Each structure stands twice: as C-alpha cells, then as structure tokens.
Amino acid sequence: MTDRLMNPKVDGFLRKAKNWREEFELLRQIVLDCELTEDFKWMHPCYTYEGSNVVLIHGFKSYCALLFHKGALLQDPHGMLIQQTEHVQAARQIRFTHANEIEEMAPVLKAYILEAINVEKNGLKIDYKQTNDYAMPEEFQRQLDDNPALKEAFQALTPGRQRGYLHHFSQPKQSKTRASRVEKWIPSILEGKGLQDDKGKSKV
Known part of the structure; x- marks a missing residue:
C-alpha cells in the first residue's frame, strides 16, 4: 500500500x-x-x-x-x-x-x-436495458392515458425509476392485482418518487 x-x-x-x-x-x-x-x-x-x-x-x-x-x-x-x-x-x-x-x-x-x-x-460497457425494453402493463397505460398529470410525472422520473415501476407493475399474472399495484403507487409517482424512495411503503 x-x-x-x-x-x-x-x-x-x-x-x-x-x-x-x-x-x-x-x-x-x-x-x-x-x-x-x-x-x-x-x-x-x-x-x-x-x-x-x-x-x-x-x-x-x-x-x-x-x-x-x-x-x-x-x-x-x-x-x-x-x-x-x-x-x-x-x-x-x-x-x-x-x-x-x-x-x-x-x-x-x-x-x-x-x-x-x-x-x-478493455473499455467494456454494460448493455443497459432501456425503458422501452420493458413492457407497458395495459392497466398502467390506461391510467397514464386518463391522467395527464400522472403521465407527465412518470416521464419526469429517471429511467431507472421508470424501469423499476414497469417491472413491478408487470409481475402479477392477474389483471386485478396489476391494477391494484398501479393504484397504490400513483401517489408516489406524482411526488416524483421511485420504488426504493418510499422506504416505509410495502412493495406488495
């Protein structure tokens, strides 16, 4: 040393x-x-x-x-x-x-x-997934279409936060569960927060 x-x-x-x-x-x-x-x-x-x-x-x-x-x-x-x-x-x-x-x-x-x-x-680079590589759950897309403020807030998030939400919303197999997840996290998105920012909030 x-x-x-x-x-x-x-x-x-x-x-x-x-x-x-x-x-x-x-x-x-x-x-x-x-x-x-x-x-x-x-x-x-x-x-x-x-x-x-x-x-x-x-x-x-x-x-x-x-x-x-x-x-x-x-x-x-x-x-x-x-x-x-x-x-x-x-x-x-x-x-x-x-x-x-x-x-x-x-x-x-x-x-x-x-x-x-x-x-x-050797100049190796990480092949990062882009937000567009993640599927947009239709339950979330409907909310974005119906709520311009939500759409603007989501687009203002960092790409990493956007990807985190899209992945989280896409996981459940049932549409009802996906819709419930979207509803739960809309306030956080409107506040400009990501999944990891709301430490006291369960991700279920």
Missing part, C-alpha cells in the same frame, strides 16, 4: 466508523495493493482506474461489502457476486460479516479486483 494512492478523506472515514472499521481497513489494504487510486465518493471509499470507478467499500447493519461498479461483467468463478436488488443492472457486491473472512479471501478478492481493472482497460 503506497501513500501516493491514499486519500486523507478515507482516513477520516475510518476514524469515524463505528461499525466494520477493522473490515474496512483490511479491504482498503487489499484494494490498494492492486494499485488503484483511492477517492472518496458517495460518502464512502471509492477506488478508480484512470478516473473510472472500479470498486467501492461500504457497510450495512448486517454486513460490509466490496461493490464492483461493473460487477455484472465479471466471470465470478467462486459465485460470490450478489445483485443487491432485481433492478440493479451493473453493480455487484461481495459481502463480509467478519474480518477473518476477508483475510482468508484476500487472494481471491485481488483476482476479482484485477479482473475489474481489466474490464476498464
């Missing part, structure tokens, strides 16, 4: 960390051993190759993780990469619950990181 690659903002992040500090420090050392440049983005340590985001360190209540920004392109020979939610197209996590796991997995983690660096070196 070289001082040249280290970012003082990450030092501050580690000093303030109440959970996962030992695990974060181990992950930091492993990533920096791969000669990535340390940055601090989205309030977390982020590691880049020639300006492109490669991997990020973050923690949650029950686990901490390495988040590979283009993890969907990695081979994953050990089956460790996790898709956080069904709507996440590119990023994948490797999760940890104890420092010992990280120490034991260090060689494997470095192999994943080096592959992620090669993804950037």
Whole structure:
C-alpha cells in the first residue's frame, strides 16, 4: 500500500466508523495493493482506474461489502457476486460479516479486483436495458392515458425509476392485482418518487 494512492478523506472515514472499521481497513489494504487510486465518493471509499470507478467499500447493519461498479461483467468463478436488488443492472457486491473472512479471501478478492481493472482497460460497457425494453402493463397505460398529470410525472422520473415501476407493475399474472399495484403507487409517482424512495411503503 503506497501513500501516493491514499486519500486523507478515507482516513477520516475510518476514524469515524463505528461499525466494520477493522473490515474496512483490511479491504482498503487489499484494494490498494492492486494499485488503484483511492477517492472518496458517495460518502464512502471509492477506488478508480484512470478516473473510472472500479470498486467501492461500504457497510450495512448486517454486513460490509466490496461493490464492483461493473460487477455484472465479471466471470465470478467462486459465485460470490450478489445483485443487491432485481433492478440493479451493473453493480455487484461481495459481502463480509467478519474480518477473518476477508483475510482468508484476500487472494481471491485481488483476482476479482484485477479482473475489474481489466474490464476498464478493455473499455467494456454494460448493455443497459432501456425503458422501452420493458413492457407497458395495459392497466398502467390506461391510467397514464386518463391522467395527464400522472403521465407527465412518470416521464419526469429517471429511467431507472421508470424501469423499476414497469417491472413491478408487470409481475402479477392477474389483471386485478396489476391494477391494484398501479393504484397504490400513483401517489408516489406524482411526488416524483421511485420504488426504493418510499422506504416505509410495502412493495406488495
């Protein structure tokens, strides 16, 4: 680990960390051993190759993780990469619950990181699904046709939020259930919110 690659903002992040500090420090050392440049983005340590985001360190209540920004392109020979939610197209996590796991997995983690660096070196891109690739449920289309304000609000959402709704509305087999889902989420759409924005609201 070289001082040249280290970012003082990450030092501050580690000093303030109440959970996962030992695990974060181990992950930091492993990533920096791969000669990535340390940055601090989205309030977390982020590691880049020639300006492109490669991997990020973050923690949650029950686990901490390495988040590979283009993890969907990695081979994953050990089956460790996790898709956080069904709507996440590119990023994948490797999760940890104890420092010992990280120490034991260090060689494997470095192999994943080096592959992620090669993804950037080779200019590989994620083939993102576009909103038009998702079917428009007729129950939702009727609401959009009947409610200009709803149509305008939906079109103003980010593509990711739009795709999330279309996927969610399309899942039920019965039209009645699809219509019920649409009705439930109309207020959130009118407020400019996505499925993930209303934390207290069930997605049923």
